[in-house]
Structures are given as C-alpha cells and as structure tokens.
Amino acid sequence: MFDMFNVYMPIAEMQFNALILVAIGFSVGVLGGFFGVGGAWVVTPALNIFGFPMAYAIGTDLAHIFGKSIVATAKHRKMGNVDMKLGLLSIVGSVIGVEIGAQNVMWLTRIGLAGPIVRYTYMFLLFGLGIYMMYDYLTKDKRAAAQAAKQAAARTGAPTPPRKAWNLPPMIHFPASGITISFWTVTGVFLFTGWLSGFLGVGGGFIRMPALIYLIGCPTAIAVGTDLFSVLFSGAYGCFTYGIKGRVEIIAAILMLIGAAIGAQIGVTAVKYVRGYGIRLLFAIMILLAGLSVALKQFNLTTTAAWVVMCAALGMCAVIMVKLWRGFVKEKAEKAGHL
Template identity: 35%
Template sequence: MWHLYLPIAGSSVNVFVIFAMGGVVGLLSGIFGVGGGFLMTPLLIMVGIPPTVAAASDSNQIVGASTSGTLAHYRLGNVDFKMGILLLIGGVAGGTLGVQIIKILRDLGNADFLIKITYVLMLGFVGIYMFIESLQALRKKEPQEVAPRGESKYSKLLKKLPWQIYFEKSAVELSILMPLILGTFVGILAAIMGVGGGFIMVPVMVYLLRMPMHVVVGTSLFQILFTCVNVTIMQARTNHTVDFILALILLLGSTLGAQFGAMISKKLKGDQLKILLASLVLVVMVKMLLGLLLTPHIMLAYQGGH
C-alpha cells in the first residue's frame, strides 16, 4: 500500500519512506543550518533508487528548496548578485561538464562507481572536519586570543591574479577568475553528486573568497538555484535520469522537516548536535565505502546505468 511507481527509476517506492527521508534530511538541515543534499542522494541509493536517478532527482529537489531560501535572503538584502553571477557562470560550465562526464561513464558502465567514490571522499572529508572542529569547540571553554598574522601566501596570490574587481556587497576585491574557477568546481560536483554544493560553497566563500558570513548563505543559495536548474535540464536532456515526482515528494518532506528542525535548533546545544551530524555523515560514508570494499553479492551489473 502507498506505493508509487516511478517510471524513470523503473521501480516503485513507498511514498512514506521517501517523504520521511526528505523529512529527516530537512530536519537535519533545519537543525544544523547546513544543506542536506549530500545526505539525500546516498539515502536514495540505499533504498534502491539507481545512483544516476538519485543524483539527478536530488538536483531537481534542490531547485525547489533553494528557491524559497533565495527569495527570503533576497528580501533581507543578503545576496551579492555580482559574485553570484560569476559563480553561476562557472557553475553552469562545471555542471554541463559534469553531466557529460556522467554520460560518458554511464555508457562505459561506471557512472555509479564515480558517484559513490566521490561521495565517500566528500562525506569522509566533511564528516571528519566537522567532528574534529566540534570536538575542539567542546573542549575550548574560553575563547583564546588569536595572534595577528602577516599577509599569507594565499592573500599575495589573490592580489597577483589579473582582472581584479571590487564587490561592493561583500566588500572584497578579487580577480574574476576566482569565482569562475571555484564555481566550475562546485558545478562539476553538483552534477556528479546531485548536490547543490552548499557544504562546499559556503567554506569556499568564507575562506577562499573572504566574503562576510551574512552575504555568504544568500549568495550561495542564489548560485545553487541556477546551477541546479542547469544540471536538472541537462540531466533530463542528456541522461533521462530526472524523476520530478520523486523530487516533489522529497521537497515536500524536506520543507516540512526543515521547519521542525529550525524550532528544535533553538532549544539544543550546537556543538553536541554538530558531533551527532558528523557521526551520521561518517556512518553514511562508511556504509558507502563498505559497498565498494566488500565483495559484491552479484558480480554482474547492467551496462549503461540500469
């Protein structure tokens, strides 16, 4: 009962399971203030959705999720459009490239492997980083003074790059090459992993583009919205892997979950929850890694991403 046939995935799913998955990811998103795209695709894979369909449909879901977010931040004046458009140009180029990579690997029969290995690496990196950071934050009860440092090599490199322009909203001067290159990188990951890339884009904006935090989230959402629009259309046209019914159920679940998450987050301690999220991310990573390390139950797979 309550099964829904997904013609793109070629199988049926339990609506409540998918809705609940969207809800749980949305809940985590609301509690921790991070995007849930990087958890959604692995969870879909675990319930039997083919990895290529899971990643493409998740991109479609992110289009809806980031639309409301972008609108809210636009109203607050927290979107740096100049930076966002440059990141977007890179994101569209990267997304298009990523879709073509998936197409080639799908024909060769290894798109699923690339998606899984990229997830293992990214989840491993993010999970370990979050775990260590929140552990350190729990241990440090008093804030320590940070000694002023001289200009870093990275800062010097940034100044040497050509085509420097000033971004008023973010109050930084940068070469236009930086957002273009970083946007391309995130766009490739968005296509391969089916994520908006917020969990990479936010640290990139803070640490590499030196943008102030209040502008980062709004601009990231703006860029992600259009990157995922491009990825969704490209995946639909090139790989026929977008299941918008699946995306809509996930969107409904994640939006509701995010509201509850936001309420819960006000009542709980941040660093302890961060460790829990890091643990969850690492559990998902280990599950996917085991799938790559342990001898498969069946030694054959359909060619062309079945």
C-alpha cells in the first residue's frame, strides 16, 4: 500500500519510502524546535532501522539539520530567544573544542580503548545530565522557598553570605540573556561542550543547551534559541563538508527537510506555551531514554536500542504537540474572555 510513495534516490542508487523520510524529519523537527537540538542521535538510528544506507545517513542528516535550523532559528529570533553575541562566541569555542575532542579520540583509537571509553562517557553524560535535570525540576519549589526566605532576611537586615563567582576580566554583558559573565567562563564552557561533542562524535546541541542554562545562566527559552543558532552553523559546515565527500543523498535530505521544517515550526511555537522548567523536565526524560538506548547498544541490542530512541522521539513529539494545542486553546479562550 505504501509502495506508491517509494522514490528513487539517485546518489544512494536505491528506492526509499518518501513518507518515512518526511515522518522522521517531522518528529525530529518538533524536537529540534522545542529543545534546540539538531537531533542526529534520533535520525541516524531511525534511518538505520528502515534500511537507509549508513554511508549517507550522517551527511543527509546534517544537510536537513541545516535547513531545519534556519526555520527554527528565524522563529526563535522573532520570539526574542536568540542571543546572537553568545551564539557567535559558542561557535568559536566549540570549533576549537571539537578538534581537541576528535584528537583525543584518535589517540584512544591508537591505544585500542576508544570504543568502550567513548560509549561509557556517553552513557555517564546522558544519565548524569538527565538525573541532575530531574533533580533540579523536583527541588525547584524548595529552592524558590529558600530564596524567598533569604530575600526576606536581607530585608530585615540579617547578613547574607556573598555569592561566589568567577569574575576574571574581561567581563562580557549579554543583554539578550540579561547576564554579565567572565569571558573565560563562557569560553571554558563552550570549549568543554565542544570537546565533549568532538569526543563523543555528536552534534553537541544536547550538551550545549543544558550548559547554557546551568553553567552560563541563560533563561531556558534563550538557551534553546541560542543553541539552535549554533546548530545552524555546524549544520551548514557539516552539509558542505559531507557534500564534498559525496555522502549527502540530496533527495532524501529535501524530503526530510519538508517534514522537519513543518515540525520545527510546531516545536518552536510550543516553547511559547510551556514554562522553562517544563521544557527542562521533558528534555531530562528524553535524554534519559537516549541514555537507555546507548546502554542497550552496549549489550549488542542494536535494533531494540534504535526502536527505544525512535519511540521516545515519537512519544515526546506527541507530548509537545498536545502541550501546544492546550496552550493555544487556553490562549484563545483568554482572548475571547477579554473581549
């Protein structure tokens, strides 16, 4: 029945179902627009499950990520969620970090330890980050109460301990994010996240987004938009460099982009209706499931791992779309009430 949607891929020299490509693009577009990530960790296993040649998977994925991130970044910018200055700094820091990370992997490969070390670091990072973000979400009310008590104490004249901060000059002000921070803190964070993405061989969006929130101090929505801005540049570079190597299946990339661009619009619009902590909670669940998938791969359950990450992506997509719809209906009702 679905054979009628089969399309010939001239570069990979094979038939592939266009509906599958549009559907994968759509779900990754929703996730990308909402979380500010590229989504290669979902696309590659998903393409693999449906029999797309691995030789073209990464290049094709990067090509569609580039187009999709233009859509999502433009919309985030409209909503005031992109800190250009911070985004540009993140690109510089990340490029250097990625090269260092890649070099470390080369060294580990030479001594025969790259596979297990990279996989365990990946798992540790995904589970660690997911658990920390969950903890952060669950204790937010407690922390808010403590903060309120501290402010009340300050008003009554009780001394408050000074806040420790790394203030080595030069200090940089980021008006869009509303933060002033040492140049070295920002550079260090982006070098570190870049190093991790080079070391793990991933795009780095899922590392950079929480780093922008927890290490730099960005509001969640700005972290999402700014991260997408960085993804745009890495996507463009990836698309071009993989294109030169003949690893981009252009027809598949176009079909995925059609789905992804529509999905990204939905994902970005949903950010408007979900509070910052809500985004963090959903992100934590998503990366915990991604961690589970990597753990399954470690035990040679590759197909199960791919299904886990794909089902998680589809489930999360559904949650985001429900949140968007609910927010939209509520907003409409409120507007009608005001009239």
